[in-house]
Amino acid sequence: MNRFGVVDFHCDVLSKLLENDKLRFAEDGPREEGAKELDVTWERLRASGSLFQMFAIYIPERMGKTMTPILQSVDLFMRRIEALPGIAFVRTRCQLREALQNGKTGAMLSLEGVDGLQGDFIALRILYYLGVRALGLTWNHANWAADGVMEPRGGGLTGKGRQLVRNCNELGMMLDVSHLTDQGFWEVVELTNRPLIASHSNSRKLCPHPRNLTDDQIRTLVAMDGRIGITYVPWFVTSEGEASVSGVVRHVDHVCSLGGEKHVMLGSDFDGIDRHVAGLAHPGEVWRLTEQLLQHYKEEQVRGFMSENALRYLDQNLPD
Numbered sequence: 001m002n003r004f005g006v007v008d009f010h011c012d013v014l015s016k017l018l019e020n021d022k023l024r025f026a027e028d029g030p031r032e033e034g035a036k037e038l039d040v041t042w043e044r045l046r047a048s049g050s051l052f053q054m055f056a057i058y059i060p061e062r063m064g065k066t067m068t069p070i071l072q073s074v075d076l077f078m079r080r081i082e083a084l085p086g087i088a089f090v091r092t093r094c095q096l097r098e099a100l101q102n103g104k105t106g107a108m109l110s111l112e113g114v115d116g117l118q119g120d121f122i123a124l125r126i127l128y129y130l131g132v133r134a135l136g137l138t139w140n141h142a143n144w145a146a147d148g149v150m151e152p153r154g155g156g157l158t159g160k161g162r163q164l165v166r167n168c169n170e171l172g173m174m175l176d177v178s179h180l181t182d183q184g185f186w187e188v189v190e191l192t193n194r195p196l197i198a199s200h201s202n203s204r205k206l207c208p209h210p211r212n213l214t215d216d217q218i219r220t221l222v223a224m225d226g227r228i229g230i231t232y233v234p235w236f237v238t239s240e241g242e243a244s245v246s247g248v249v250r251h252v253d254h255v256c257s258l259g260g261e262k263h264v265m266l267g268s269d270f271d272g273i274d275r276h277v278a279g280l281a282h283p284g285e286v287w288r289l290t291e292q293l294l295q296h297y298k299e300e301q302v303r304g305f306m307s308e309n310a311l312r313y314l315d316q317n318l319p320d
């Protein structure tokens with residue numbers, strides 16, 4: 001059991017449910033004999049002391065670049081997750097406060113990659129009306145808005161992508177820069193008038209992977225009062241040997257050393273990865289991270305990393 005409540009800014013449960021809706025999220029949900037379990041289940045979220053969980057809508061490329069699988073993901077969220085009595089759907093600051101007061105787990109929707117919107121800002125607004133509150137322009141590859149981090153040409157934003165950033169700012173849609181190229185990162189920084197998040201990225205200085213953030217990028221996110229979601233993706237934790245919980249703590253240390261003590265949050269990427277950090281395979285094991293952090297930091301600081309930094313961001317950036 002976790003000593004502190006947890007906020008997690010990225011998991012891919014919805015993507016797994018979209019591919020196989022027989023997977024079990026909660027005990028009373030449908031069950032398929034022998035099916036592999038999700039990393040994130042309702043029981044494990046409860047055991048982790050989950051205060052808030054972001055559910056990313058990520059559409060695997062082979063499912064096509066249309067609105068249909070995006071809307072199917074929203075439907076899955078409503079039927080399989082939002083419907084649970086312990087979950088409260090969060091779209092506003094008031095709903096977040098209410099969820100916390102009532103001891104419920106706040107659940108929010110984000111979109112990882114805008115491919116399916118096909119440049120249509122009406123579709124963007126409809127997703128906002130449906131409760132999607134954070135958006136990453138790309139996954140790893142290029143789309144109509146920008147280049148993802150694995151796109152060899154490493155370009156920035158298209159004209160439409162620039163319009164998208166402005167539209168998100170106007171709507172109050174939070175912008176997530178994880179997965180963007182460096183070029184794209186700096187262009188979004190230049191354009192945005194709201195603080196950005198990197199929902200699931202670590203330090204590139206400690207682990208030289210292009211999905212991780214450079215020191216300059218971390219300092220920039222800190223300076224604009226954005227947030228960095230430290231992630232448990234083993235190959236973003238270390239490039240050598242087995243990734244450990246203490247390896248994750250090193251990334252927290254590094255962001256703190258750049259002035260980001262109040263800007264560290266967590267973005268597990270559970271259910272988006274097929275390998276895990278040793279001892280950190282699902283929400284029910286996040287207590288190990290809490291305990292390791294408590295060996296290096298004061299309780300108040302650990303509470304900041306585990307939940308309060310993220311909750312403060314939400315409180316300041318959600319609509320009324």
Ligand SMILES: [Zn+2]
Pocket residue numbers: 112179200272
């Ligand atoms: Zn991702």
